[in-house]
Every structure is written in structure tokens, then in C-alpha cells.
Amino acid sequence: MSLQNGKAKNWMQDPGMEPMLGRALGNFRQSVHAWSEAVYSRPRSMPRVTAHRSWRLAAGWALGCVLAMGSLAGGLYERHHRHVIAKIKADQETRQQQLATERSASIADEDLLADVDSDVSRAVPAAMEPLAQLMDGGDAGQ
Amino acid sequence: MAAGTAVKPMMAEAAEVLAAEEFARIVESHRPQIFRFLLASTRDIDLAETLTQECFLKAHRNWSHFRGDSSPMTWLMRIAINLQKDHWRNRRLQFWRHTQTNAVDLDEASEWLPSGERTAEQQILAREQVGKVWKAVQGLSDRQRTVFLLRYIEDQELSDIARATGLSEGTVKAHLSRALQKVRAELGGGR
Incomplete structure (x- = not known):
């Protein structure tokens, strides 16, 4: 690798380039060339840094994905939970309604039977009262 | 006719190989200079390395458009100067994201x-x-x-x-x- 350290400096002959300034610029040039050459020749640390950064990036993405998945799963679970509770409530209400309907139906049946009884049974006329008493007494005697 | 059509892709392939070889030679000979210029400009070793890589990546992408109006070194230096300008412009715009500098x-x-x-x-x-x-x-x-x-x-x-x-x-x-x-x-x- 050549960094052209030995190349002739064409600016040394520039008009107005006084010796002191020329020397300072020459030293500056040599210094930058030496620094650059030393840095350029050393083993590169760049891939390691990049790998480290990419590892961090991957970890960040993974964590982000886990959080996103977690919140999504949580949301879905919450939604499912609410759905189940709503279904149970609806079932309970339906059952209660059925029970109420059945109860009201049975009450209606009893009322109907009572009405039938009252309609079918006849009051015994007064003239037939002794006979009825005899029948009751006969039944008792038997 | 058939032979002619077969020769054309072969010539194109050969031209590509030659261009790739020429570009590899240019990278090898000019990379230290581009790096040195960027290092002196930024005094930041990591940044100089990154910008040098970007410079040659950009040069590789545009190598087919290089017409040879100037020397490859001047062309590469122009790319490096523009990349450096873009970097500082972005850095100024995003100063809240890059507060620290690695400059020596x-x-x-x-x-x-x-x-x-x-x-x-x-x-x-x-x-x-x-x-x-x-x-x-x-x-x-x-x-x-x-x-x-x-x-x-x-x-x-x-x-x-x-x-x-x-x-x-x-x-x-x-x-x-x-x-x-x-x-x-x-x-x-x-x-």
C-alpha cells in the first residue's frame, strides 16, 4: 500500500509560500499521512462494531415483536373472555326467562283448573238439600 | 447468425469482467487516499471508514456512467466530498439524535x-x-x-x-x- 508519502509537493513553489509556512504545512502533511497510514493498516474493528450493532438491533426487534405479540395476545384473550362472559350471561337470562315462562304457564294451568272446577260444580238447590245430606250420610254409613 | 447472437452475450460478459477488474484496481489504488482525505476532514476514524465504504459503493453503482472526463481519483474525490457534505447536513438536521462525536x-x-x-x-x-x-x-x-x-x-x-x-x-x-x-x-x- 502506498500513501504517496514521498511524492513531490507541488505547492512548495507557490508564490507567497514562505519557508516557515512551507515547513509547517509539510509537517502537517507528514503527520496526517502517518496517522492515516497507521489507522488504515491496523486490523479493522468495523465488522465487530457492525455485528454488535446488528445484534443489538436484532435484540431490539425481537423484544419489540414479543411485546407486540404479547399485547395482541392479551387483547385477543380479553376479547374472548368478554365474549364468554356475555354468552354465559345471555344463557342465564334465557334460562331465567324460560323458568319465568314455565312458572307463569303452571300458574295459568292451576287457574284454569280452578275455573273449570268452579264452572263444572253446581250449587245444590235448597229443595234438594235433604237428599244430598242423605247421600252424604249414606256414603258415611257405607 | 446463431453464432453472432452467441458471441454478443459472451462479449458483454467479458466487458463486465474487465470493468469489474478495472474497478477493483481503482479501489485498491485510491482507497487509502480517499480514506486519508475523509479522516483529515472529519478527524473521526469510524466515520472516515464508513464514508470511504459508502464512497466506493456509490462509485461501483455508477461505474458504468463514468465517462473518463476527469481522472478516476477526481471523480472519486467528488463523490467523497458530496457524501461528507450530505453527512454533515443530515447531522445538523438530526442533531438531537447524534449529540456525541467520535472526532479525535x-x-x-x-x-x-x-x-x-x-x-x-x-x-x-x-x-x-x-x-x-x-x-x-x-x-x-x-x-x-x-x-x-x-x-x-x-x-x-x-x-x-x-x-x-x-x-x-x-x-x-x-x-x-x-x-x-x-x-x-x-x-x-x-x-
Whole structure:
């Protein structure tokens, strides 16, 4: 690798380039060339840094994905939970309604039977009262 | 006819291989210079390495468009200067995201000096001068710094600097003159 350290400096002959300034610029040039050459020749640390950064990036993405998945799963679970509770409530209400309907139906049946009884049974006329008493007494005697 | 159609892809392939080989040669010969210019401009080793990589990546993408109007070095230097400009522009816009800088401080940058055949006293004097030039370079505008580094670090001709920076030769001379004034003043020989 050549960094052209030995190349002739064409600016040394520039008009107005006084010796002191020329020397300072020459030293500056040599210094930058030496620094650059030393840095350029050393083993590169760049891939390691990049790998480290990419590892961090991957970890960040993974964590982000886990959080996103977690919140999504949580949301879905919450939604499912609410759905189940709503279904149970609806079932309970339906059952209660059925029970109420059945109860009201049975009450209606009893009322109907009572009405039938009252309609079918006849009051015994007064003239037939002794006979009825005899029948009751006969039944008792038997 | 069939032979002709078979020859054409082969020629295209061969041209591609030649172009790739030529580009590889250019990377090998010019990469150290581009890196050195970017290192001197930024004083940031990691940034200089990143920008050098980007420079050659961009050059590779556009290699087929390089018409040879200027030398490959001038063309590459132009890409490097533009990348550097873009970097600083983005950095200024996103200052809240990049608050820290990895730039080496001036004293550390001044430490680098080949011993050569100098005495210890001459070494100290030279190091002191280098430190002062670095200080002056830090105070230059972006354009002045670019022009100054291309001239006094990369030994480029004024015409090449003009082509690489997209400035006229007159403007390059004016920037150089102002930059030298500041360096002189820093060295204590202001006039």
C-alpha cells in the first residue's frame, strides 16, 4: 500500500509560500499521512462494531415483536373472555326467562283448573238439600 | 447468425469482467487516499471508514456512467466530498439524535509525526506546528477546509480541486488564500 508519502509537493513553489509556512504545512502533511497510514493498516474493528450493532438491533426487534405479540395476545384473550362472559350471561337470562315462562304457564294451568272446577260444580238447590245430606250420610254409613 | 447472437452475450460478459477488474484496481489504488482525505476532514476514524465504504459503493453503482472526463481519483474525490457534505447536513438536521462525536481531539491528532532524522527538539517544534495547523483547520469553513486539505494533504492541482469541488479555479484560489491567512495567523506569522 502506498500513501504517496514521498511524492513531490507541488505547492512548495507557490508564490507567497514562505519557508516557515512551507515547513509547517509539510509537517502537517507528514503527520496526517502517518496517522492515516497507521489507522488504515491496523486490523479493522468495523465488522465487530457492525455485528454488535446488528445484534443489538436484532435484540431490539425481537423484544419489540414479543411485546407486540404479547399485547395482541392479551387483547385477543380479553376479547374472548368478554365474549364468554356475555354468552354465559345471555344463557342465564334465557334460562331465567324460560323458568319465568314455565312458572307463569303452571300458574295459568292451576287457574284454569280452578275455573273449570268452579264452572263444572253446581250449587245444590235448597229443595234438594235433604237428599244430598242423605247421600252424604249414606256414603258415611257405607 | 446463431453464432453472432452467441458471441454478443459472451462479449458483454467479458466487458463486465474487465470493468469489474478495472474497478477493483481503482479501489485498491485510491482507497487509502480517499480514506486519508475523509479522516483529515472529519478527524473521526469510524466515520472516515464508513464514508470511504459508502464512497466506493456509490462509485461501483455508477461505474458504468463514468465517462473518463476527469481522472478516476477526481471523480472519486467528488463523490467523497458530496457524501461528507450530505453527512454533515443530515447531522445538523438530526442533531438531537447524534449529540456525541467520535472526532479525535487536536492534541491526539498532532501526535502523529514520523521521527525521520530529527532531533528531539525538532520533533517537539514540529508537533507544536502540526497542532497549530490543526487548530487553524478546525476554524476554516467547510469549503475552505476541503480545498486546503486537497491542496496541502493530497497535493492536488488547482484544476483537479476545481473539478472535484465543482468550483471555479478562481474560487479555489480565493478559498486557499483565506485558509492560508488563517494558518499563518495561527502560526504567529500573520501579515
